[in-house]
Amino acid sequence: MELILKQDVQNLGFKDDLVTVKNGYGRNFLIPQGHAQLATPSAKKILAENLKQRAHKESKVVNDAKALGEALKAIEIKITAKAGGEKLFGSISNIDIAAALEKAGQTVDRKFITSGLVKRTGKYTATVRLHRDVVVELPYEIVAEV
Secondary structure, rough: EEEEEEEOEOOOOOOOOOEEEOHHHHHHOOOOOOOEEEEHHHHEEEEEHHHHHHHHHHHHHHHHHHHHHHHHHHHOEEEEEEEEOEEEEEEOOHHHHHHHHHOOOOOOHHHEEEEEEEHHHHHHHEEEEEEEEEEEEEEEEEEEOO
Protein backbone atom coordinates (compact mmCIF):
# COMPACT_ATOMS: atom_id res chain seq x y z
CA MET A 1 0.00 0.00 0.00
CA GLU A 2 1.41 3.38 -1.00
CA LEU A 3 0.88 6.28 1.41
CA ILE A 4 1.90 9.92 1.64
CA LEU A 5 3.03 10.84 5.15
CA LYS A 6 1.38 13.92 6.65
CA GLN A 7 3.94 14.15 9.45
CA ASP A 8 7.22 12.56 10.54
CA VAL A 9 6.83 8.93 11.64
CA GLN A 10 9.68 7.35 13.60
CA ASN A 11 11.45 4.52 11.71
CA LEU A 12 9.28 5.07 8.61
CA GLY A 13 9.87 8.48 7.03
CA PHE A 14 9.46 12.21 7.06
CA LYS A 15 6.56 14.48 6.20
CA ASP A 16 5.57 14.38 2.50
CA ASP A 17 7.50 11.15 1.83
CA LEU A 18 5.92 8.51 -0.39
CA VAL A 19 6.21 5.19 1.49
CA THR A 20 5.08 1.63 0.91
CA VAL A 21 3.75 -0.21 3.97
CA LYS A 22 1.75 -3.32 4.67
CA ASN A 23 -2.01 -2.95 4.32
CA GLY A 24 -2.80 -3.50 8.01
CA TYR A 25 -0.29 -0.93 9.24
CA GLY A 26 -1.65 1.66 6.81
CA ARG A 27 -5.37 1.03 7.30
CA ASN A 28 -5.36 0.33 11.03
CA PHE A 29 -2.77 2.79 12.32
CA LEU A 30 -1.34 5.40 9.95
CA ILE A 31 -4.54 6.59 8.23
CA PRO A 32 -6.87 6.59 11.31
CA GLN A 33 -4.24 8.38 13.44
CA GLY A 34 -3.88 11.07 10.76
CA HIS A 35 -0.22 10.26 10.07
CA ALA A 36 -0.76 9.44 6.38
CA GLN A 37 -3.16 9.53 3.43
CA LEU A 38 -3.62 7.23 0.46
CA ALA A 39 -1.30 7.95 -2.46
CA THR A 40 -3.87 8.32 -5.23
CA PRO A 41 -2.76 9.78 -8.59
CA SER A 42 -4.35 13.14 -7.77
CA ALA A 43 -2.72 13.22 -4.31
CA LYS A 44 0.65 12.47 -5.94
CA LYS A 45 0.20 15.43 -8.34
CA ILE A 46 -0.68 17.77 -5.48
CA LEU A 47 2.34 16.52 -3.51
CA ALA A 48 4.68 17.09 -6.47
CA GLU A 49 3.41 20.66 -6.90
CA ASN A 50 3.76 21.41 -3.19
CA LEU A 51 7.30 20.02 -3.09
CA LYS A 52 8.28 22.08 -6.12
CA GLN A 53 7.01 25.27 -4.50
CA ARG A 54 8.66 24.49 -1.20
CA ALA A 55 12.09 23.57 -2.66
CA HIS A 56 13.73 26.99 -2.57
CA LYS A 57 12.35 27.80 0.90
CA GLU A 58 13.84 24.53 2.09
CA SER A 59 17.38 25.61 1.18
CA LYS A 60 17.29 28.40 3.79
CA VAL A 61 16.08 25.98 6.46
CA VAL A 62 18.87 23.51 5.58
CA ASN A 63 21.50 26.27 5.77
CA ASP A 64 20.18 27.35 9.20
CA ALA A 65 20.29 23.73 10.39
CA LYS A 66 23.89 23.35 9.17
CA ALA A 67 24.88 26.54 11.00
CA LEU A 68 23.26 25.25 14.19
CA GLY A 69 25.07 21.93 13.69
CA GLU A 70 28.43 23.70 13.50
CA ALA A 71 27.58 25.67 16.64
CA LEU A 72 26.66 22.44 18.46
CA LYS A 73 29.94 20.78 17.47
CA ALA A 74 31.85 23.69 19.04
CA ILE A 75 30.17 23.19 22.42
CA GLU A 76 31.95 20.99 24.94
CA ILE A 77 29.37 19.18 27.05
CA LYS A 78 30.21 17.83 30.48
CA ILE A 79 27.40 16.31 32.49
CA THR A 80 27.96 15.70 36.18
CA ALA A 81 26.07 12.94 37.92
CA LYS A 82 26.23 11.08 41.20
CA ALA A 83 28.32 7.96 40.85
CA GLY A 84 29.88 5.19 42.89
CA GLY A 85 33.18 4.61 41.14
CA GLU A 86 32.48 4.20 37.42
CA LYS A 87 28.79 3.33 37.77
CA LEU A 88 26.17 6.08 37.92
CA PHE A 89 23.31 6.21 40.40
CA GLY A 90 20.59 6.43 37.74
CA SER A 91 21.26 7.11 34.07
CA ILE A 92 21.86 9.88 31.57
CA SER A 93 19.38 10.18 28.70
CA ASN A 94 18.50 12.59 25.90
CA ILE A 95 16.63 14.78 28.41
CA ASP A 96 19.86 15.46 30.30
CA ILE A 97 21.76 16.18 27.09
CA ALA A 98 19.04 18.65 25.99
CA ALA A 99 19.28 20.35 29.39
CA ALA A 100 23.07 20.63 29.06
CA LEU A 101 22.69 22.17 25.61
CA GLU A 102 20.10 24.60 27.00
CA LYS A 103 22.63 25.66 29.66
CA ALA A 104 25.21 26.22 26.92
CA GLY A 105 22.78 28.50 25.08
CA GLN A 106 21.56 26.22 22.26
CA THR A 107 17.96 25.00 22.26
CA VAL A 108 17.37 21.58 20.71
CA ASP A 109 14.18 19.59 21.23
CA ARG A 110 14.93 16.40 23.15
CA LYS A 111 13.01 14.20 20.72
CA PHE A 112 15.63 14.95 18.05
CA ILE A 113 18.50 13.70 20.26
CA THR A 114 19.34 10.00 20.17
CA SER A 115 21.80 8.75 22.76
CA GLY A 116 20.36 5.77 24.60
CA LEU A 117 20.64 5.34 28.35
CA VAL A 118 24.16 5.74 29.69
CA LYS A 119 24.93 4.23 33.09
CA ARG A 120 28.71 4.72 33.38
CA THR A 121 31.08 7.68 33.41
CA GLY A 122 33.15 8.35 30.31
CA LYS A 123 33.00 9.88 26.85
CA TYR A 124 30.06 9.19 24.53
CA THR A 125 28.45 10.55 21.39
CA ALA A 126 24.84 11.47 20.75
CA THR A 127 23.15 11.91 17.39
CA VAL A 128 21.19 15.13 16.86
CA ARG A 129 18.81 15.30 13.87
CA LEU A 130 18.32 18.97 13.03
CA HIS A 131 16.74 18.38 9.62
CA ARG A 132 16.10 15.35 7.45
CA ASP A 133 19.38 16.14 5.63
CA VAL A 134 21.38 17.43 8.61
CA VAL A 135 22.46 14.97 11.29
CA VAL A 136 25.21 15.93 13.77
CA GLU A 137 27.34 13.68 15.98
CA LEU A 138 27.62 15.43 19.35
CA PRO A 139 30.39 14.29 21.74
CA TYR A 140 29.75 14.59 25.46
CA GLU A 141 31.39 13.48 28.67
CA ILE A 142 29.90 12.19 31.90
CA VAL A 143 31.89 12.87 35.04
CA ALA A 144 31.29 11.82 38.62
CA GLU A 145 30.01 14.49 41.00
CA VAL A 146 32.58 15.40 43.63
